[in-house]
Amino acid sequence: MAIHDEIHIFAGQHIIVTMAFSTSLVVGAILLALRQFFRPIGLRHPKAKLPPGPKGLFLFGSLLRFRQKDNPQYMHKLLNEIASYGDMTTVHLGSKTWIFLNSKRMVSEIIAKRSSITNGRSPMPISSGIVSRDGRSLILPPSGWTERRRLMHHLLSGTALKQYGEWQELESTQMLAEYLKQPSRWYRHHYRYANSVVHRIALGERLAKSSKELEDLQNVVTFFVGSIGSSIIDWFPELAKLPKFMQIWRKHWEALGDWNERVYRSWWDPVKSQVDDGTAPPSFVRDVLLHKDTKYKGSERDAMYLAMQLIEAGSDTTREALNIFIMALLTYPECIAKARAEIDSVCGANAERLPTLADMDNLGYICAMVKEVLRWRPIFPLTPDHTALQDFEFEGYYFPAGVGFIINGIPVANECEEPEKFKPERWLDGYEKDVAHGLWQFGGGRRICVGYRLAQRGLFLNIARLLYCFNFTAKGPLDSTVLNHHMTDEPFPVGVEIRSKRHERLIVEEATKVDVLTFAEQAM
Template sequence: MSRFSELAAAHPIVATLVTIAACLVTTFLVIQEIFAPVGKRRPPPGKTWKFPPGPRGIPIFGSLLALKDARDDPEHKMQNDLASYGEMTTVHLGSKTWVFLNTKRVVLEIIAKRGSLTNGRSPMPIASGIVSRNHRSLLLPPSGWTEKRRVMHSLLSGSALKQYGAWQELESTQMLAEYLFQPARWYRHHYRYANSVVHRIALGERLTKTGQELADLQDVVTLFVGSVGRSLVDWFPLLDRLPRALQPWRKHWERLGDWNEEVYRSWWIPTREKIVNGTAPPSWVRDVLLHPETKFTGDDREAMYVGLQLVEAGSDTTREALNIFAMAALCHPDKYRTARGEVDRICGGDNPRLPGLDDMERMPYVCAMIKELLRWRPIFPLVPEHELTADMEFEGYHFPAGVGFVINEIPVCNECEDPEDFEPERWLDGHETDAAHGLWQFGGGRRICVGYRLAFRGLFINVARLVFCYDYKAAGPYDSKRLNHHRTDEPFPVTVTPRSEEHVRLMMEEGARLDVLEDARNQL
């Protein structure tokens, strides 16, 4: 008889506890092996992996709990702590391994110069699969992203930017009038402007949606962004292979995906029907996406997601950037006055006029202010990871395919003197109008935001005009680090007033010339 058998016979309760403990340990070890992150899996024969240092995390989950807490931390403690490990930091998150890039140098080397290897995305069964029906190109791997990127590439052309510029100026004129008619809703005017411009570019018509329809689309964006990484399934994609009966979480996310698609369809179907019957005005959807010569290989549902993804992405980021502009006006009135002085020199004088997009090259300080807005309070503290599509060596490190590289935007944006100071002067380097030069808020490499030039021009026309025509003053206590982008009511207290009667006259005359005053009043 073995010693364990003797023990079991003499002490049956102890033996039972030992057996249970052994089973639990074995189960734990099996689970740990199944869900081991890329960076901790055994390399194939002849291969050796070497990673930068980073936090150890806890078994199985790694640093997931710390990342969860970081999502709503205005101080960005986790992101700053990771930068203390060096230029790169390895973090295990569930069964994924991310390498955080903490300096501009390594971002340039890995994301930009090695973009052919770092253009992948890791599987996200919830945010990309269920919520987005595997159709949002932002989260798709190259196999599902390349075709959608091909049809969106026309948005980067100079001719497109010129054509769309007239629409940006018109919608900006309406926004100035909306500010005048109801200044308390300044934050809603930002969203209306941004959505209307991209709606016209993508779908061909000026925005005629109700306030509820606009709110629904904004909620689609907010809830989609909130779904990214919110479920453990996105960090442990193997869970998606369980039988449906063992996936109780699916119902919640499927309801969100159904509602998302319902909102999309309410915007898409009227546009598609007009294209089919020949009554649609010029638009990107009519003239590029659904045009026979484009030969888009996706079906109608995929086309809908491509078109509406363009609308939602172009709406929300511009809204948030303009909110940051309002916060900067409160916190740094001296910089605001400097920008106003530049606009006054060009558009003031005996024959004052509103700034236009043709003034962009002559207003480097305003352009520098926009870049500083995005650096000072980055909209995206973390951008989606760039997954390696093949093994890669870099400066003594050996990374396997499947590792994700993430731009750690907080330390990258703070890689300058006095980072908490708002200093547009730091961007006066001859590249003021290039939104991607030295700034990574639009991503980088092959997956850089396809509309970043269009977005920058839209920010220019509005920042230049608002600086020229309006004054901002705090209407209550505020925290400059709490932008409250997720809110649909006023994100922080602001009083907006027109600069002078002369500027009111300019705005009203331009609004009448472009016939947008009635539309502006109807937004009340």
């Protein structure tokens, strides 16, 4: 081969190598820049010292492991695996850093005792911003949450709980009549009850909505919850700062946000009109949210989102908890005998009267059963993160501001003897009437669910009454680890029968007395 041919070959190879090397440098520089730009927030502070945890993948961390967040069995396994690192586990998810709190002690120390500095929320540009119009206080930072929280504290006053209790008892009586008239639709009665109570509390009138309207509102909740963490943008919130023409994801989520707001408007506008013209009945909207003495600082849209999120939160979680209660009875029938013995001793074994909220002091086992329902099968294995508002140290660790703390609901709930068993007795410790004592299903600290007492009272009332009046049997195979409590159709096969003719007469008499029997017969 001629020397000049060898030179040409060498030159060509040199160019290829140079180009490959240059390309590698550019790609490497880009990857390095991406890594620095999207570096998990917990690793950005030079003094950061975090608990151990899985290493994860480049850029994504452990994010891909949470892709099956709607699969309960998968999530239970994953959350228990995360807890294997110790009382706290560091998990990097995109550019976010979450510290999973795997024991009651850690939850108490970080979420409760340090709530003044751990009550933030990490940015969620999709689920909180676009889908929710920055209107759902559940996932808002303190700057958008404090004013809404101030108003929602009215729900906890003794006067409010007394008034709401009367409505809960009335709607519960209708639910018993619905069970009597349409036992095969037991799961639908749970939703109708829960939605009716919170609808009356928030908007002032008994529920008179079509099946389509109820379905739409239920879908609003489903789609909103489904949006949380579904978009990569919520895990890399820095991307939301790109120019809007580059945010190709916006169209889809804005359409969902528009639909969400239209559903809200269909419920809100009639009530707002009544408040404006002075014909509105007593309600949270009329007497607190839009009352001149309240001096609410938010916009009219903010007020709508605040009112409607009360309905969302109060209706869906209650129906799911009641579904879990039914599964517990089917799986652990021995609990029925203990519960009924207690109720019969208070209300009479011959169906003398229905249990009421005034019986809570005398029905400790039923109160304990409420807490066990919430512990046994947590509705929310994970709740929104409690983000640190400032740097702080704890037990040798240094947590930078912006790090999120997560209550790891499964291992925390299972921190007891024989956790898989449904045992209300474990809560008979003198605090059975305090649903938040030793139980973290409502969150904790300054961001504990405002309506937890209302929820406890509603669950107590309906659990006591259903146990007192009805028998439940399984009508097919059951698996309490796959109970599908969130489904709007029948989650598992159940047979319902009235306990006796005396109990049937009692329900009819009480439903007639409060004028809900006709509604029960017509309920869809």
